[in-house]
Amino acid sequence: MSRLQSSINTASADFRRNEAHNRRLVAEFKAKQEAARHARPQRDLDRLARQQKMPQRKRIEMLLDPGTPFLELSSLAANMAYGGESPSASSIVGIGMVSGREVMIRADDPTVKGGAWYPLTVKKIVRALDIAMENRLPVVHLCDSAGGFLQLQSELFPDRYMGGRIFRNQSMLSKMGVKQLALVFGHCTAGGAYIPGLSDYSVIVRGTGAVFLGGPPLVKAATGEDVTVEELGGAEMHTSVSGTCDYPADSEEHAIEIGRDIVSQWDRLPRWEAQREAPEEPFYDPAEIYGIVPDDIKKAFDMREIIARIVDGSRFHEYKPNYGTTLVCGFANIWGFKVGILANNGVLFNDSSIKGAHFIELCNQNNTPLVFLQNITGYMVGREYERRGITKDGAKMIMAQSCSRVPKFTVMCNGSFGAGNYGMCGRAFDGRFLFSWPNHQIGVMGGDQAANTLAEVKANQMKRNGGTVDQRAIDQLWEETRKAYQEQLSAYHSTSELWDDGIIDPLDTRNALGVAISASLNAPLGPPGYGVFRF
Amino acid sequence: MMTAPDDNPPFRKVLIANRGEIACRVIRTLREMGIASVAIHHPVEARARHVREADQAVEISGETPVAAHLDIAQIVDAARAAGADAIHPGYGFLSENARFARAVAEAGLSFIGPDADTIALMGDKISARQFAVDHGVPVAPSVMPTEDLAEFTRQATAIGFPLLIKAAAGGGGKGMSIVRSAEELEGAARLAASEAQRYFGDGRVYAELFVERPRHIEVQVFGDGKGGAIHLFERECSVQRRFQKIIEEAPAANLPAGLRDEICASAVRLAAAANYRNAGTVEYILGADGRFFFLEMNTRLQVEHPVTEMITGLDLVRLQIEIAAGRDLPFAQDAVTANGHAIECRICAEDPERDFLPETGTILHLDAPQAAFLRFENALDRGQRVTADFDPMLAKLVAHGPDRAGATRRSIAALHDLSLLGVKTNIDYLARVLGHPAFAAAELHTGFVVQHKAALAAAEPDEATRDKVLIAAALGLRDFRDLILGVPEPHASIGRWRN
């Protein structure tokens, strides 16, 4: 496999301008992340200290094997919801190594409203458990939650993918033989009580840990019974009387030690042995990605330059290099794992769509995971392309991609517009993981196009109705449409709504994919075969 | 080293009434001589080295293991039942017990040691001392043993100070004290009397002039039981803790030739006068002024006999056996020559940082250096429990060198390379003693360990050493190792990373 030849001039004005722009975007992202992780009202931090409880992130660090990665998912979930009241959607989710086993770690955040679950908290937990199911990752729950945020119960309780889904997923995981461990550091109230209840193993910390369907105030209101937390659902009671929890722990550190010991008992389910070589750092400096991605989403760039800064040794075996050139396809290795990469170098034409569909089939035939690097404005439109069957060729690509049996990973590198999002494994297509760069924008179309389209429709309407076109009204509509779109298009909006598994610094792409691909190998390949391709 | 068995061994079968390293030591010579060996053991030591190495083993019982090893009737019966024609008592246990020697003889067996009467004579400090006086062997001015404390005090004051007070029947430092003034005397005497009564059932106390900074010099003798006796030179055993030897060497350093001859000659004179048979050791204290005084005679093989063996090239156990069988001394005094210097270190399960208190544990790892100039006398096994049942001495490390400095260097190097893990020992302490300038300068006396206490204390390890120790320990913990090796790729290669 030969090394890609970069043609980037790092001394150019374009490069430096792009670099400054992207570094600013990443700095903004990191600042938001830092605030979501650590900015808390002092009284909440004081309360935690008074209870002699460690912050969740410290517990997670203690739980993880030292000197190993932790891929945090959706660190900015809910960042644009609830007026910013629920940083990271009041929970921490990520994949890491515990006692030599890859596990999904899911932790409540007791520093936000006592760890209460907001609707997006529930969505984040359900997604975490979906990931655990899809990739057969054991789950360690770090429980410390007051239960559902009652003011928003209608948005988190009744529907298919709301609260109950957590417990359904927990049950399914257990049935699949994927282990779950609950470490109960604080309260597990109401629905939250079922997390340890449905975990295969549970540890509870004396003094601070408690599990009950209704806390003392609810019990008092319901039955008039006066009861202490300890009597109602403390460690002593649950480990020696009710059997709801298995192991009492004498301190938080002790609970983590017991937890690590429990995980070390777990069998290692057979992994799917993907094609692997010894890993090699990229030949080109990944930091140059900042100078390559343009400062304007409308400017084009060669995705091979990005590939060269993500894959092992910057080596890339390009498939059909002279055909359908707006879709770059080829084989490479990421942290040693063989992958098939599809990356956009422009709008998808008939030939690039067919090439993409064919390459996806090759990867499925070769048991090679797929990595989609999206920068897509859509499939080509126009009479000529419709006559050539752009829709049926795009459908071929969607069919091949949807029915893939190999794991799929998507990175939103820049724009993701229109049906191109579908062909390139957008969120709806059950890729194992989807990450976004901070510059990423997503929508049916771009803000300008949407404003143009709506203005065009409005003008036609005016012409039909009165004959005259109020250009000022049209301009206002255009501006409003564009502004609203622009906000919704942003990566922060996407990630707030959990349309992805988190924004990542472009420089972290290689590691994020490495951990993600490794996690995906825990699940067997899906069933082979496709639907009917339209020829 | 393999030696062909003797054509005409003096005994067919010998029972060793002992255990541990000395039993193994005796078995080695018996095997070389073509004599079958019988070990004895209490049930708790059924799998001990001496039991495995002997040709035959007999179980003896007792409330405690030590009690079993002190049970004369049982051991004599065991020897008879096993068909042994002699018993080697080793050191300690019954080795200086006249009743045992007599019982062995009465059972028609040979006792590899002196006759019962000699043991009795030398076993009583008073009679031994009188015997020495009678035969021109110098003794320290002393008060004869008495239970009359007033008379004792009067005589003691007449000798002058300092005085050493001890139990007349005692040994091992029990009831011993040094009195430096008349004021202290009465109290010390009373204490010695009560301890003597308590430990030995004999309340008589005894006092003698105390020699300041005395050296402990002893002479290895052999007698044929018919008035013939020779010496195998002297040993110095001045380095002691709690009145017990920890480092012994041969020859004694810086001993003027005339003085050495004088001391050795007096020892031979004593042995000859007693018609001494077999191996014995005459112990002296030697003052800085060159005056030496008879201390006692040990009527057995000494713990430290290997240093004599290493400088003379003789096998003392073989000599013992041959003499016990009635043979003559195989050579004359002038045929005995000494070559180089030898040092023995007693490896004990004890904590030098806590006043040498005995330690217990389990031998987890044993790796001893090997060289032609080294002897590591032991009966240790991996997994063996070190309990308070027996003496805390675990092994002896003996090194020979062309001169004293060479033997010291070799001893230090060997101690450095000796790994005996699982119970706290004095190995590192011994190395510090040997490395002390005062040891190199042979400024030795029985208070050496106390005098240099501060300098001999373990230093804090430096940070680099401590870190290495912590790393080595961490890598030995199974789960920490799993933590290193059990992390799969690519996580191991990615390392610590947070996004």
Add this chain to the structure above:
Amino acid sequence: MVLKLDLDGTVHHVTILARRPHLVLSVDGRRHVVENLDEAGDGSRNLTVDGEPVAFARAGSADGAIIRLNGRSFALRRLDAAAEASAAGGGANVVRAPMPGTVVVVHKRVGDKVQRGETVVTIESMKLQMKLDAPRDGEIAEIAAREGEGFDKDAVLARLAAPAEG
């Protein structure tokens, strides 16, 4: 996860910083590159630490390890969270009957200081005598057990004083 080792009364922290390309350990915050990882288990071993060869002997003990290095032996004790928590007054407060039975001996009195694992009461149940131990270090606050008296399953036989607030 950080390993805590006690050496001569001082607690040291050992953890892993990296595994590739070399093993890098942190000892009390100091970085050390470890190469030529030795064989597991007890015996004479060799390692390379920061480029220097290190020869040592090792034996694992019940609660740690003994290391002999540069002619000196060091005994190390591993600290686990349970022991630390117990020493800090964490852990259960009660001695509870695992089955119905009668009290044979009450070993401790109210006010007695106890260490984790010390026997507080001996009970007899189903013709079997059983020792019930203190669940943590602490002071006996209450003894409910009376010698010769019977009790039911889960009965609290003794209680430890709650750790002082600090």
